[in-house]
Each structure stands twice: as structure tokens, then as C-alpha cells.
Amino acid sequence: MMKNHPFHLVDYSPWPITGAFGALAAMVGMINWFHFFNANLLIISNLILMMVMLQWWRDIVRESTFQGHHTLVVALGLRWGMILFITSEVLFFLSFFWSFYHSSLAPSIDLGMNWPPKNIISFNPSSIPLLNTLILLSSGLSITWSHHSIMENNFNQASQSLAITIILGLYFTFLQGIEYLEAPFSISDSVYGSSFFMATGFHGLHVIIGTTFLVVCLLRLQLNHFSTTHHFGFEAAAWYWHFVDVVWLFLYLSIYWWGS
Numbered sequence: 001m002m003k004n005h006p007f008h009l010v011d012y013s014p015w016p017i018t019g020a021f022g023a024l025a026a027m028v029g030m031i032n033w034f035h036f037f038n039a040n041l042l043i044i045s046n047l048i049l050m051m052v053m054l055q056w057w058r059d060i061v062r063e064s065t066f067q068g069h070h071t072l073v074v075a076l077g078l079r080w081g082m083i084l085f086i087t088s089e090v091l092f093f094l095s096f097f098w099s100f101y102h103s104s105l106a107p108s109i110d111l112g113m114n115w116p117p118k119n120i121i122s123f124n125p126s127s128i129p130l131l132n133t134l135i136l137l138s139s140g141l142s143i144t145w146s147h148h149s150i151m152e153n154n155f156n157q158a159s160q161s162l163a164i165t166i167i168l169g170l171y172f173t174f175l176q177g178i179e180y181l182e183a184p185f186s187i188s189d190s191v192y193g194s195s196f197f198m199a200t201g202f203h204g205l206h207v208i209i210g211t212t213f214l215v216v217c218l219l220r221l222q223l224n225h226f227s228t229t230h231h232f233g234f235e236a237a238a239w240y241w242h243f244v245d246v247v248w249l250f251l252y253l254s255i256y257w258w259g260s
Contacts, residue, residue: 006071006073007073008070008071008074013059015056018048018052019049019056021048022049023045025041025045025048026042028041028045029042029046030042061233064230064233070232075232086243089243093199096199097199099191100199100255103195104259110190115259116260117189117191120192120193121185122259123179125252125256125257128176130252132248135168135171136168136244138168139165139169139245140242140245142164143165144238146159147238150228152228155221162217162218163218165214166211166215169207176200200255203247203248210240210241210244213236213237213241214237214241216233217233217234217237220233
């Protein structure tokens with residue numbers, strides 16, 4: 001059917017309703033796991049959600065790369081969508097920082113009027129946290145290198161630098177896992193433990209999501225899905241990764257360095 005406008009009117013899709021049912025099942029499955037220690041429904045619902053995500057994003061890749069539906073106007077809408085999404089993520093992490101500073105600037109008598117609270121042994125900010133900071137800053141450089149390589153039509157360097165970024169992201173996750181295993185306190189150890197694990201844990205989850213995003217971009221780069229002028233999928237991943245970098249800098253300075 002011919003159209004005389006630059007917008008993309010999407011076809012009927014089963015994925016929104018399927019994803020909604022998967023999310024509902026995940027919530028019920030998580031409650032079932034917490035109360036009855038049965039994770040079967042949670043596992044099934046997560047498999048459903050992963051299937052929906054794979055097929056929904058597959059359809060979007062087809063619409064943008066092969067069917068040409070992502071015009072300049074559509075791409076502009078996608079950019080604003082990503083900007084607003086990252087803004088919502090900034091506010092999400094702002095709540096954790098607000099909670100941390102609210103508790104640390106005026107520690108209550110229950111915490112011994114100290115921060116960190118009595119009997120809490122905090123991490124040394126000059127060990128793994130500093131190494132993780134250097135890793136993420138380096139990954140910010142390599143993702144920028146990859147972006148400029150795509151714009152200059154140098155897809156060999158773009159692939160190499162993107163692979164370096166992915167390796168650094170995986171290394172960061174590995175080191176944070178070791179840090180959690182060796183932690184001298186838990187999430188239930190006063191507001192300090194809650195603030196620490198909620199903030200750094202959600203950041204770690206964002207690193208895993210961002211790394212997955214970059215792996216998909218690397219696969220698409222190998223399949224020649226990106227051009228010098230049409231690569232917003234990669235650009236969105238780069239924006240997200242830079243957001244993850246900046247949040248980590250604030251986490252390191254606030255929780256690991258100042259808060260210890």
C-alpha cells in the first residue's frame with residue numbers, strides 16, 4: 001500500500017501482548033519463588049520474555065534494515081525515545097543516591113552515629129573498585145573509537161574496538177562478581193548494605209544489559225546492517241554505555257570513596 005507520509009505505521013504484532021503475559025507470569029513466578037521456593041514458573045516466564053525480546057527486536061531490525069521503514073522522521077523519534085529512556089534511568093539512579101546521602105550525611109543513633117555504621121567493614125576504594133573504574137573509562141574510549149570508525153566507513157576497526165568494549169564489559173562484571181563474593185557485609189546489614197547492593201547491583205545489571213546490547217550490535221556489524229549514515233541501533237547502544245560509565249563514576253566517588 002502506498003503512503004504519502006514519512007511515518008512508520010507498524011503491522012499487527014503478537015509480541016506486546018505476549019510480552020505482557022510473560023511479565024505477569026514473571027511477577028507471579030517471583031512471588032512463588034520467594035514464598036514457596038519453587039522457581040519453575042519464574043524460569044518459564046523468563047524464557048518466554050527472552051523469546052519475545054528476540055523476535056520483537058528481530059522484527060524491528062527487519063523493518064529498519066531491509067524494509068526501509070526507519071526514515072529520518074522515524075529515526076528522530078527513536079532518538080528522542082532513547083533520550084527520554086536514559087533520562088528516566090538517570091532519575092531511577094538519582095533515587096538511590098538520594099537514599100544513600102540521606103542516610104550517610106546524618107546517620108541515626110541506630111547506626112552508632114557513624115558512617116559506615118559500626119561493625120561494617122567497607123571496601124578499599126583503591127583495589128577492585130578503582131580497577132573497575134579504569135575498565136569502564138577505557139570501554140568508553142573504545143566505544144567512541146568504534147562509533148567514529150563506523151562514521152568513517154572503517155568497519156574493520158569498528159568491529160575490533162567494539163569487541164574490545166564487550167570484553168571490558170565482561171571483565172567488569174566478572175570483577176564485580178568476585179567483589180560480591182568476598183563482601184564482608186550483606187544487603188541485610190543496615191541501610192549501608194541495602195544502599196550499597198541496591199545501587200551497585202542495579203548498575204551491574206545495567207552493565208550486563210549494555211554488554212548484551214553491544215554484542216547484538218557486533219553481530220549486526222558483521223552482517224553489514226550499519227552504514228555511515230544509518231546506524232542508530234549502534235548509536236543508542238553507545239549512548240546507553242556512556243550513561244553506564246557516568247553512573248559508575250558517581251557510584252565510585254560517592255559510595256566507594258567518600259562513603260567509606
